[in-house]
Amino acid sequence: MIDSQKQEAAAGSTAYQSKGDLTVNNGATPDQMAEIIGAIAKQLSYFTAEARSIAEDRCQQLRQEILEEMSKPEFSDRSQAFRDPDFQFVLSSALNEFARKGDSDLKKELVSLLLERAKTDSSSRIGLVLNQSIQTTPKLTIEDKSVLVALFVIKSVSITATSVQPIYHRYQTMLSGSVNLLNGGVASFEYLQSIGCININLVADHFPLDDHFHRRYGSLFPKKTIPAPPVPNQNHPLTHDMPASPQEVWEGFLSNVPALRTLSAVWQEAFYRHSAPTAVGKAIAHGILIGQDKIDAPLEVFLS
Known part of the structure; x- marks a missing residue:
């Protein structure tokens, strides 16, 4: 059995046969479109690689800051949080947001919130509040x-x-x-x-x-x-x-x-x-x- 391959083309367009209707506008030739797409892809490829490098560097900064804080004796009991899927989720959120922004103040704020979250149970009200706070802070x-x-x-x-x-x-x-x-x-x-x-x-x-x-x-x-109001027969002022x-x-x-x-x-x-x-x-x-x-x-x- 052969599939129906009906062709429909509007004015000013060319129809190409496939397992469905595929219409390509004639505003540019195939060669021109290939050239445009290639130029855009080249730019995206260049900036994507650069952006990836910047994002990885920022993630490394935040990761280093967290590890430095976690190495302090007063925070040593919070390391178990890293095994918690819920904590890993908000940690991932923090890393993603810092990778986008890279602001030094934001880094300190996220680390403070993550350290607070690391000592809190995932199902507690404070834990839920901190989860929301970690996701909201980068939006400010x-x-x-x-x-x-x-x-x-x-x-x-x-x-x-x-x-x-x-x-x-x-x-x-x-x-x-x-x-x-x-x-x-x-x-x-x-x-x-x-x-x-x-x-x-x-x-x-x-x-x-x-x-x-x-x-x-x-x-x-x-x-x-x-001074208090005078009192009759009182020799000393009150x-x-x-x-x-x-x-x-x-x-x-x-x-x-x-x-x-x-x-x-x-x-x-x-x-x-x-x-x-x-x-x-x-x-x-x-x-x-x-x-x-x-x-x-x-x-x-x-x-x-």
Whole structure:
């Protein structure tokens, strides 16, 4: 039995017989098409080889960084994760994304997240959050990361200390690399919400910074002694201690933390006051700060 080989050709085209209809436009001769295809293939071959070399070099950089970190005694118990198929999957994702970007900051961030993931069970909530964070981090611009870090530091971090001076220092350390990249635009917020890094609630409390810092750290500020109302038959004037007001606490932070002055200039704009990092956003911001040696609290503190 012979298959039917019906030929149909539209105007301006030539029909070639095969086990089906194959139509080649006459816009270029076969020789011309071969020449065009060969030129494109030559370019693709050249750049593909070059790109492959760059990608392999970047993978080697990330691989070396991971191995160097894993060789440290405090991380030696995390090597078992490399036998886990789920960990291998997110490791592959990290390698692929770094091969595409090759950014040195991204390398630190991915290593921080992978090290955190290596100590976490694959089926745990934190493990799932970290998986998503590793896949999401390469999708962020430096401006997006700066917004995430600022929101995380202000809304998720609470510092414990017996005096306010070390708290000033910690806030300056955590925010100094991010606040200069912040602006009043909404693009980062809309994008971060679209990929699950933040939630925006425009009807929520506007989150005034002076009240926030007063609630967290007001007790560390000295009280003022002021005269009390006079009491009949009392020979000695009475006084009582007045706690520092929200405005006084905030002015103390503004005077001692330059990064907060920069942040406060844009805080009332865009969606800063209305936004809060999700679990994925917290994990990414935490990984950024860990990679910069600016925070040492474990991730589970912020995801519990």
